[in-house]
Amino acid sequence: MFAFRPIEISSDWDKLVAFHRDTFCLSYGSDEKFSEPAYREIMRDRLETFPQGQMMVLDGAAVAGQVELAIRECQGRRFGYVSLFYLAPAWRGQGLGRELTDFAETCFAAHGLDEYRLRVAAMNEQAVRFYERQGFEQVGCERGERLVWIMRKGLPRSR
Numbered sequence: 532m533f534a535f536r537p538i539e540i541s542s543d544w545d546k547l548v549a550f551h552r553d554t555f556c557l558s559y560g561s562d563e564k565f566s567e568p569a570y571r572e573i574m575r576d577r578l579e580t581f582p583q584g585q586m587m588v589l590d591g592a593a594v595a596g597q598v599e600l601a602i603r604e605c606q607g608r609r610f611g612y613v614s615l616f617y618l619a620p621a622w623r624g625q626g627l628g629r630e631l632t633d634f635a636e637t638c639f640a641a642h643g644l645d646e647y648r649l650r651v652a653a654m655n656e657q658a659v660r661f662y663e664r665q666g667f668e669q670v671g672c673e674r675g676e677r678l679v680w681i682m683r684k685g686l687p688r689s690r
Contacts, residue, residue: 533595533630535586540574543587543594547574550597550617558652559677577601577614584638588618588631595622598631600638603648611639611647611686623657632665636686646685653678 538547551570555562577585577599584600599614616631639647649667651658654677662682671681 533627533634534589535598535634536589537582538574538578538585538587538597540571540578544571546587546594547597550619551615553619554615554617557658558655560654584635586634590622595619595627596631598634600635602639602642602644609644610683611635611642611644613647613649616649628661629665632684636684640686644686645688646683648681648683650679650681653680 540547548567548570552562552565555565574585581601584598584602586598587594588596588598596616596618598616601612601614603610603612613635616628616635618628618631635647648670649662650673651662653659653672659680662684665684667682667684669680670683673679673681
């Protein structure tokens with residue numbers, strides 16, 4: 532069972548960068564568009580606005596991954612948003628990602644939200660299958676350089 536601890540930019544920076552570079556490669560085929568300075572600013576903002584959603588995922592003393600969550604609003608409706616679910620390669624494909632979705636659902640429900648959303652690159656087929664198994668449904672897409680699915684999952688009211 533994973534433990535979650537708050538991200539500390541100063542001590543976690545190298546892991547954060549490595550995880551995001553890997554995410555870019557999985558999602559877009561390359562990390563060439565990853566910008567370390569831009570990501571540092573994004574993380575500072577996320578840690579200020581929703582610190583309880585920015586977590587390192589621990590398996591004992593080992594850092595197994597990372598979670599980045601946010602609360603967003605669109606047309607007067609608030610919902611949870613997953614900026615990143617990440618597990619390092621050694622922890623993938625073992626059903627452990629469910630612990631990340633459980634963490635997010637508990638966090639979002641504690642804030643009175645009844646759904647959450649995420650974006651996933653269509654080419655990241657392993658992630659798309661995982662989200663579908665977890666009960667997410669595709670509700671839209673974005674077409675840019677790569678096709679990206681927008682997915683959502685409802686949350687039970689009493690969690």
